[in-house]
Amino acid sequence: MAERPGLFTRWNQARRADGLALRRALPDRLLPLLVAAMAVLAALALAGATGAQILSARWSNGAASMLTIQVPDPETPTTTAGTTAHLTRSDAVLAALADSPGASRVHRLDKAELGALLAPWLGQDHDFALTLPAIIELHMATGTQADATALARRLNTIAPGTLIERNAEWGERLGRLADSLHSCALLAVAIVVGIAVVLIAATTRAGLAARRLPIELIHAMGATDGYIAGRFARRTALLAFIGGLAGSVLALPILVLLSRVAAPFAAATPTPTPASSADWTMLAHTLLATLPTPLVATLLALAPAAALIGWLTTQATVRAWLRNLP
Template identity: 65%
Template sequence: MADRTTPGRPGASWSQARRADGLALRRAIPDRLLPVLVAAMAVLAAMALAGATGARILSARWTTGAASIVTVQVPRPDDPALVPASRPATPAGADAGTAPPALSRADAVLAALADVPGASRVHRLDKAELETLLSPWLGHDGDFALALPAVIELHLDRAGAMDADALAARLDARAPDTLVERNSLWSDRLGDLARSLQTCAILAVLIVVAVAAATIAATTRAGLGARRQAIELIHSLGATDGYIAGRFAGRTAVLAFTGGLIGSLLALPLLVLLSRLAAPFAGATAPAATVATTPGPSGWGRLLAALPLPLAVTLLSLAPAAALIGWLTTQITVRTWLRRLP
């Protein structure tokens, strides 16, 4: 047989041999059904991974944010405290026996909170902040019939760095009936909820991966059945299991990568929308990504930049992960099928 290899192209004969090996992979594994199925799996995986990433971010926000804040309410804040102010230096010419002015209950509590170990910030809410806080229940007119207590926020360096009972006893000695509220109980419950959501999202991803692998395996077995005679022929002529499995796996990996890329592009606008909705809960500013209905290359880049970095990296890894799953699944499926040949 004459050599039809074009001069100067040493790989041409091998490429022609691969095309003429009789496998006809385009007919064995069509290029329409598998990418569509993988794209659908990629969208589902992207949603599940977004849930896992969002739950992890919210859990970190809740545990490090809410748990490190102590809220103190001081009824009758302008009344004198039980502990007087420290005696200042007596001015020249003043009566040395004159008593120093008494601290108000709110000031005494503020002074005590300033000395708490691990306190990074002590803030008393002003009238405007209290009105904003109570407006959903009492309206926006700011005319309250009852005297409001002083509300003080104590920010700690880290959650759980303070004994709440000891602090409550210390403050009660200066201003009786002072209430100390720790957010750690609610933050622990919210953290448990976030971890549960994260676990459910990871399980959903595993289920999607299992379904995708099963779909690819079924498609591969159908292709093997359709080309059984051709495979048996070239296998009997000396084609190795690795060669046949590699041919099938290479085509499946390309189709799976294409489907994963399509699924990632379809999921990207929805993930940006969800990120904008979840941004206030994570303590971040909603990403301002305004693109056209059908974004161009720069529009897709702006959409991707609007996502949190972990979610963007996860989304970019979907297509390679789909290709890897397709390649591994096909390798296992084809090699197992070939071992059963007579």
């Protein structure tokens, strides 16, 4: 006696035999290929958006929250009234900065750091004939802004000639630049999604035209718009998911490479690639660990997002097309 087919097999047979022949309406090569290409572009644009966002945050919260103070003749004792005569000008400024409201860290560059800073102009020889000014970094606590003008006035009473360079101006400019790049990247993502929608809609319409006779026939027999649109949409969603997955995998090495190039700007520590790539799970884990967390999440969401876009676009396209039938 022949074995009775399972429930899923029978359900699948019934779906296949409704005459729509979706494998012919929506071929399983073209759509995944197009979606994969769109997914790679989307992944690159999203990587740009994520990178710009990280840089923006770093420049706004990092460099922008620091003041650089130059104290000329740092070892000369202070002469200003009201200060302790034993202190040098640099020590007096350091003491004043330590008391500044919102200051999280005050650091005077030592001789080696100063030498490294000036090396491009003065060479590697750190025995300078000239007396160099003291360079002090004042780091402000997160969320606090230093009043550079008031601070400059106060420091000049302690050590006349002290200069303050406000990094926030550069930080704000760089932040604005990063924000613009972020907006451009999001616009690129929107354009990619738009093109994907147009491509899926065109492919679906071609499929509808190719299967017009069976569609009209089953519609005349009582198939609802929801049934026909659902059959097309599920097929498109599956193909788009496969395309999205392929696109994510293809984009991964490019993103890892970009991430490594951008690491010094984002202060991320690049994870070394294992010498042996025999363990693919380990390799994938290592590659994903190289990327910023938001980008990994975006990459993982790419295939489901492609499927959702495919499903929604096909539903809308098929339902609009069916409106031409009574």
